[in-house]
Amino acid sequence: MSPALRAQVLVGAAIVSAAALVGIYLAAGGSSYEPEQVQDPCQQRAWSNPQSLGEIANQFSISALDGAACQLGVSREELAQALATPEGRERFTERYGIDDEELARAIRAGLLRAIDDAEEAGALSPLIGGPLRSTVEGIPLDQAVELINNARSIFGGVDGLLGPAADLLEELLP
Amino acid sequence: MSDGAPRPRVVALALAVGLVLADSSIVVLALPDIYRDLGTSVAGVTWVLVSFNLVMALAAVPAALLARRAGPGRTAAVGLAVFAGAGLACGVAEELPTLILARCVQALGGAAAVTAALELLPASVGSERRAATVWAAAGATGAALGPAVGGLLTELVSWQSIFLIQVPIALVAAVPILAVAKHEAATGILETELRRTGRPHLLANLALAMISAAIAAALFLLVLLLIEGWRLTPIGAALVVTVMPLAAILGSRIGPLVPSAKARAGAGAIFVCGGLASLAYLPKAEVALTLPPQILIGIGLSLVLSALTETALGGRAPQAIHGGWTISARHAGVVIGLLALTPIFTADIAEQRRDAIDAGTAVILDSQVNPLVKIGLAQRIGDQLEGEEGKVPVIGPAFEPLPEDPEERSEVVGLREELQDQLDRGATHAFSPSFLLGALLALLALIPIGLSRRVEL
Secondary structure, eight states, X not given: OOHHHHHHHHHHHHHHHHHHHHXXXXXXXXXXXXXXXXXXXXXXXOOOOOOSHHHHHHHHHHHHHHHHHHHHTSOXXXXXXXXXXXXXXXXXXXXXXXXXXXXXXXXXXXXXXXHHHHHHTTSSOHHHHHHHHHHHHHOOHHHHXXXXXXXXXXXTOTTSSXXXXXXXXXXXXX | OOOSOXXXXXXXXXXXXXXXXXXXXXXXXXXXXXXXXXXXXXXXXXXXXXXXXHXXXXXXXXXXXXXXXXXXXXXXXXXXXXXXXXXXXXXXXXXXXXXXXXXXXXXXXXXXXXXXXXXXXXXXXXXXXXXXXXHHHHHHHHHHHHHHHHXXXXXXXXXXXXXXXXXXXXXXXXXXXXHHHHHXXXXXXXXXXXXXXXOOOHHHHHHHHHHHHHHXXXXXXXXXXXXXXXXOOHHHHHHHHTHHHXXXXXXXXXXXXXXXXXXXXXXXXXXXXXXXXXXXXXXXXXXXXXXXXXXXXXXXXXXXXXXXXXXXXXXXXXXXXXHHHHHHHHHHHHHHHHHHHHHHHHHHXXXXXXXXXXXXXXHHHHSOSOHHHHHHHHHXXXXXXXXXXXXXXXXXXXXXXXXXXXXXXXXXXXXXXHHHHHHHXXXXXXXXXXHHHHHHHHHHTHHHHHHSOOOOO
């Protein structure tokens, strides 16, 4: 093989192997291997078909987080992280320059949206929705955070806000 | 300068060159440990690497001039002594500024030793061409082995041991060179040759700088990805990046088959570009997937560095000055690569970390795990994230202890895996723009390579 041909073969081999490897990695999903994008909290999230009180509580929490996050202009996930610990909440309010009262308003708005969503999905009777709304509109921040974190306390806990309403709710389950 | 035993002197000179040029990359695998021990930032710890390369880039040509004025033997011996002393200071440094200052002094000594070595070698090996080959091979071996040796020492002993072990090696290498220094003192210096210094090969040195920036990106970013992104131990990462020097050995076997330096340089740059672009598009966070790109980069760097060094030195005298220019170009490239890529990488990893945590939170929120378990998880993950502010978090401990109920346990394990997957995606994706920029630098190096005239030794 002449020196000139060897040079051409080497350059050709470099081009083919480089292009082939990049092509294989792209075809295997290399350009989309990144964290999944989170959903806009202002968009309606479909309720799955809840089978138990726990599942209703879960859906309710998610709807409430969506509503509050939409009100604050942040993602549902960021708000959930912020509400998980008191330190997280403090960092969150500092970062966005909001006070506890604004946060409480947003969470109350979220809880109200969750009640609406639950009613629309047929998971909550208007008989319960009415008193729930009245309760939510007046609750303080810490209690609102507790409710958004664990909606089960609304529906079924012995110390829950509605007490007897929980029995009604159990009857409404599919 | 043919007095004394030439063979021990050649070994000593090659050892000195390999040792100093290994130092530009040897701390790469130790950076995460230094980063943690000295409580600094990614940008701060990068200066442990940048300072050495920057001073090497600035001092190489003046050091070569000094070697020709003061005598290469004396310059090399003093350079190695300074390198050893500064290495000791690096090993005992307890604060980042002290470490960085000692690294600068180490580079001054190193630049003197490496450039003087190129002036000393022809007398010991018989010709300038042979001297250039030995010099380039010693440097390439040191640079290629550096990260793996550094990783092993960091894991088995400590990051400080990387510097401390260099002290006796540098002193041992200086011993045979002292005989030359004594000879110089007796016979005087060839100062008149200074007037015959030709201009450096601009295009070859420019291409060297660009390709060195790309290779620095490959090494530095890959190590950070393995250790900080995928949580490998330094020894594990050292084993993984050993593929690159092994592939470089393969490249050094291919090189002699192709006489055209231009073709070797061009092909090498394309291999490096392809390897870096592949690292930018990793389809999964798996170590095995980094191996094919590393093979391309290893073969490429061997081809392109040797071809460009040959071109830069070919037919040019004195060798030490032109060797100084190649050292300067290579290390300037490393500095430019690190300084250009670190801010991009740092910003990207912070953004990807947020996206990954959000995506993981979405997985937990949408799961059907008991809300009380979710709250506990959220609180523990929050604590974990707070403790690792700015870094890719280790998420496993937040899921301990696992629930006792088998069904709930399996759901929580599934959540842990999904959250880890999101973090892996984030960590891997954060490196993509920097790897792509490195690939672009390698591609752009084809311009000066294409414009340079063919030079054969």
